[in-house]
Amino acid sequence: MALTAEVLGMLSFTLLTFWGLATWALVRTLRQEGRKVEILRHQDRMDTYSPQALAELREWIDAHPDDPLADTARERYNECVETLRQTDSHFYDWSDREIANLERL
Amino acid sequence: MADASTKTARAEWGTRFGFLMAMIGAMVGAGNIWRFPYVMGDNGGGAFVLAFLVLLFLLAVPGLMAEVALGRYTNKGVIGAFREVVGRGGMVGFGVIVLLVNIALMSYYSPLIGWTLYYAVHSLLFSFTAAGFEAEPFMEGLFANSALMIGLHTVVMGSIAAILILGIRRGVERLVVYAVPALVVALVIMTIRGLTLPGASEGIAFTFGVQWEFLLRSETWIAALGQALFSTGLGWGIALTVGSYLREYDDVPLGGGVFTAIGESSIGILAALAIFPVVFAVGVAPDAGAGLAFVSLVQVFPEIPLGGVVAILFFVGFFLATFTSGLLITEVSVTTIAEETRLDRTQTVLAICGGIWLLGLPSAYSADILDFLDFVFGNWGLPLATLAIIGVIGWVLGPERLRLLAVNRNAGIYVGKWWDPVIKYVIPLVMLFIMGYFAWDNFREPEMIAGMLVIVLFPIIGYAIMSVLEGRGGHPDAADVTGGDD
Numbered sequence: 048m049a050l051t052a053e054v055l056g057m058l059s060f061t062l063l064t065f066w067g068l069a070t071w072a073l074v075r076t077l078r079q080e081g082r083k084v085e086i087l088r089h090q091d092r093m094d095t096y097s098p099q100a101l102a103e104l105r106e107w108i109d110a111h112p113d114d115p116l117a118d119t120a121r122e123r124y125n126e127c128v129e130t131l132r133q134t135d136s137h138f139y140d141w142s143d144r145e146i147a148n149l150e151r152l
Numbered sequence: 153m154a155d156a157s158t159k160t161a162r163a164e165w166g167t168r169f170g171f172l173m174a175m176i177g178a179m180v181g182a183g184n185i186w187r188f189p190y191v192m193g194d195n196g197g198g199a200f201v202l203a204f205l206v207l208l209f210l211l212a213v214p215g216l217m218a219e220v221a222l223g224r225y226t227n228k229g230v231i232g233a234f235r236e237v238v239g240r241g242g243m244v245g246f247g248v249i250v251l252l253v254n255i256a257l258m259s260y261y262s263p264l265i266g267w268t269l270y271y272a273v274h275s276l277l278f279s280f281t282a283a284g285f286e287a288e289p290f291m292e293g294l295f296a297n298s299a300l301m302i303g304l305h306t307v308v309m310g311s312i313a314a315i316l317i318l319g320i321r322r323g324v325e326r327l328v329v330y331a332v333p334a335l336v337v338a339l340v341i342m343t344i345r346g347l348t349l350p351g352a353s354e355g356i357a358f359t360f361g362v363q364w365e366f367l368l369r370s371e372t373w374i375a376a377l378g379q380a381l382f383s384t385g386l387g388w389g390i391a392l393t394v395g396s397y398l399r400e401y402d403d404v405p406l407g408g409g410v411f412t413a414i415g416e417s418s419i420g421i422l423a424a425l426a427i428f429p430v431v432f433a434v435g436v437a438p439d440a441g442a443g444l445a446f447v448s449l450v451q452v453f454p455e456i457p458l459g460g461v462v463a464i465l466f467f468v469g470f471f472l473a474t475f476t477s478g479l480l481i482t483e484v485s486v487t488t489i490a491e492e493t494r495l496d497r498t499q500t501v502l503a504i505c506g507g508i509w510l511l512g513l514p515s516a517y518s519a520d521i522l523d524f525l526d527f528v529f530g531n532w533g534l535p536l537a538t539l540a541i542i543g544v545i546g547w548v549l550g551p552e553r554l555r556l557l558a559v560n561r562n563a564g565i566y567v568g569k570w571w572d573p574v575i576k577y578v579i580p581l582v583m584l585f586i587m588g589y590f591a592w593d594n595f596r597e598p599e600m601i602a603g604m605l606v607i608v609l610f611p612i613i614g615y616a617i618m619s620v621l622e623g624r625g626g627h628p629d630a631a632d633v634t635g636g637d638d
Contacts, residue, residue, distance in 0.1 A: 057362050138562075
């Protein structure tokens with residue numbers, strides 16, 4: 048029985064989508080892990096938020112200053128800001144200008 | 153009693169790969185091997201794949217991110233994580249629901265692992281390719297032999313206890329980093345063997361043929377929904393527990409969400425490619441469940457060249473898939489009980505495994521009891537556990553807080569605001585729908601009545617237990633340490 052183009056197309060799509068995506072995620076996360084290990088070999092801590100995620104955390108803290116978890120959020124924000132200022136290698140794509148513009152809360 | 157000084161540091165995964173394989177090992181179980189391929193072929197093939205993919209990204213990926221993040225945020229097992237979110241009191245009992253469901257699930261899953269162990273051993277003895285072998289009487293003989301079934305159940309729980317006693321890193325991680333790749337390799341070799349057989353294309357056409365009209369049928373979406381939620385183990389406490397052992401700078405959403413959901417589904421796809429070309433090449437009718445693994449496939453092996461070796465690959469791989477799931481399901485209770493009591497890890501493992509062994513005796517004694525419990529907990533118990541975990545994140549902790557404080561912290565991918573309503577509204581509504589749908593579909597059946605009892609009694613039991621325990625301060629000071637090997 049010869050397979051139709053539709054069946055072959057769906058087989059290819061399924062393999063690419065599932066195995067392709069799973070392989071991409073595995074390789075990406077393992078490479079990121081390698082980079083984190085490399086950074087931590089030279090310094091004892093590392094930035095914990097991407098610029099976008101840190102900006103969103105800041106917005107949330109400003110909007111919810113009395114939230115029960117606001118102190119934890121502030122701690123995490125400040126921890127990231129301090130680390131960015133005090134370390135040379137960063138995991139996320141931070142520019143010097145972005146770091147200079149950050150302030151502790 | 154545990155020496156308080158030993159409870160000072162919590163275990164962690166030794167490597168990123170170890171964490172990822174633990175997630176996959178936990179989530180890939182019998183359903184991926186003996187259910188997914190048939191459900192896929194029976195529900196429109198490619199059309200089912202599309203429906204499944206949509207639901208995977210809409211529900212399973214965000215849900216797993218949430219559950220892993222809760223474990224990582226609290227660094228606690230199920231009950232500790234609930235306490236951290238809801239505060240001390242009876243409401244912590246909703247964590248007990250998850251624990252009870254896990255113990256119930258493992259009580260009937262252990263005998264099932266015993267079946268796969270039995271077939272794996274017989275594959276190594278080349279029983280299936282021996283002259284005069286008959287698949288159906290062989291399977292019926294196993295199910296009718298209660299002593300053998302109980303013996304297998306005992307061996308399985310004993311083996312799980314032996315590995316769990318070694319701890320997270322020296323026990324669980326050391327096994328899964330080999331077992332999961334071995335399962336994948338076994339299925340790949342079986343796929344190559346199957347695809348090179350004459351007539352294999354019919355199996356491919358059955359599984360991947362596209363019947364678009366199935367996308368308009370509610371049954372397709374219900375089947376895809378069940379597969380997306382149950383196959384990924386969302387909300388069973390496993391992802392929470394595995395996530396609680398993450399290291400300081402580990403990512404949650406890429407590994408715990410995307411890779412876990414897509415990776416474990418990929419193994420289901422691979423199983424379809426490994427099984428149905430072989431089944432169709434020999435002209436055996438496709439099936440699902442025990443009928444597929446223990447009858448159809450077993451009939452196929454003597455008919456194909458190198459069938460004895462293919463049988464070894466399949467059944468050893470199948471055993472590894474179920475065993476690693478059983479290991480992590482049991483770890484949920486071990487982690488939690490070790491934290492909540494003054495027992496050390498060894499004592500906890502022995503108590504939990506002993507308890508599960510005892511509760512599993514009826515399921516080991518009778519496959520009918522196992523089927524009944526599987527139906528009741530699969531349709532109502534597990535969705536209830538999912539509802540408890542996702543409900544506490546969505547409605548008490550708040551998805552936005554968790555996303556900002558844990559999901560996007562050290563993350564490999566950024567998770568945006570779209571995630572919040574999925575956790576708060578979509579997943580809880582879907583779980584309520586599933587429970588309601590199956591109740592309506594099995595109205596007044598004994599399974600439905602048992603399911604309703606689970607839905608009503610488990611929360612009451614959980615609330616009552618924790619009200620009493622929390623009220624009298626039965627929570628030890630050194631409660632946040634488990635894992636056994638750090």
